[in-house]
Amino acid sequence: MSPQMSENLATSSQAGTAAKMPESWIIALLGEGRIGKTVLRVRFVLQLFIEDYDDTYDTETGYRRQFAVDDRMCEVIFIDLDGQFEERAALRDNWIRAGQGFVLMYSITSRESFDAVRASCQSVQRIKGENPIMMLVGTKYDKSFERTVSTEEGVALAKELGCEFFETSAKTGQNVERAMKSLVQSLREARTPASTPGPGSVGERKKKKSRCIIL
Numbered sequence: 001m002s003p004q005m006s007e008n009l010a011t012s013s014q015a016g017t018a019a020k021m022p023e024s025w026i027i028a029l030l031g032e033g034r035i036g037k038t039v040l041r042v043r044f045v046l047q048l049f050i051e052d053y054d055d056t057y058d059t060e061t062g063y064r065r066q067f068a069v070d071d072r073m074c075e076v077i078f079i080d081l082d083g084q085f086e087e088r089a090a091l092r093d094n095w096i097r098a099g100q101g102f103v104l105m106y107s108i109t110s111r112e113s114f115d116a117v118r119a120s121c122q123s124v125q126r127i128k129g130e131n132p133i134m135m136l137v138g139t140k141y142d143k144s145f146e147r148t149v150s151t152e153e154g155v156a157l158a159k160e161l162g163c164e165f166f167e168t169s170a171k172t173g174q175n176v177e178r179a180m181k182s183l184v185q186s187l188r189e190a191r192t193p194a195s196t197p198g199p200g201s202v203g204e205r206k207k208k209k210s211r212c213i214i215l
């Protein structure tokens with residue numbers, strides 16, 4: 001995702017909020033390289049799994065989707081930071097600033113990516129305050145034969161971070177819709193009555209009791 005596209009999305013989100021779409025949420029996908037951030041986004045937005053998805057030519061449409069949560073329409077707009085940008089701290093911090101909901105991601109086949117989650121969480125907390133709206137997601141659930149991080153470890157980390165936890169597969173679609181729906185529900189719950197939906201409008205909230213959904 002280019003910085004220009006990120007800016008366009010944030011701006012059009014603000015415009016969309018005031019005009020046609022009653023709700024619009026900016027969701028940042030954070031995590032190490034090659035853990036499946038982009039294919040999860042593509043699975044959710046385009047409802048496809050493309051194994052070696054090349055996002056070089058992605059247009060804005062590949063980053064946003066309107067869907068109903070509890071019978072109310074909303075739009076989610078993704079900030080999809082690739083592994084390299086994770087290392088470019090200033091850029092990453094700007095995008096975190098623009099985000100409202102945060103998906104802290106690791107692959108169940110990569111211990112290293114799991115160990116990196118706390119650092120992502122700290123970056124978000126440093127910028128957004130102590131209790132941002134976060135979710136922990138373990139990707140590549142269909143590759144359980146290569147699993148190196150147990151479900152119990154994911155559950156324990158989610159409990160420590162005070163957020164919900166899902167194990168997902170972009171390949172089969174498992175839990176992808178449920179995770180996004182749940183994140184929107186958390187964003188709605190956290191919205192303070194005085195605020196209007198838009199970048200930076202989600203206030204701090206009490207730590208959520210963690211819930212784990214695997215199935």
Ligand SMILES: Nc1nc2c(ncn2[C@@H]2O[C@H](COP(=O)(O)OP(=O)(O)OP(=O)(O)O)[C@@H](O)[C@H]2O)c(=O)[nH]1
Binds near residue numbers: 053084141171172
């Ligand atoms: N089987 C399977 N493969 C997956 C899944 N998620 C991602 N992959 C594969 O993992 C590889 C990396 O996926 P990407 O979505 O490009 O990873 P990324 O986190 O966006 O990587 P960067 O943009 O480099 O940070 C690709 O070959 C995907 O097909 C999954 O749920 N199941």
Ligand SMILES: [Mg+2]
Binds near residue numbers: 037038039081082083
């Ligand atoms: Mg990517």
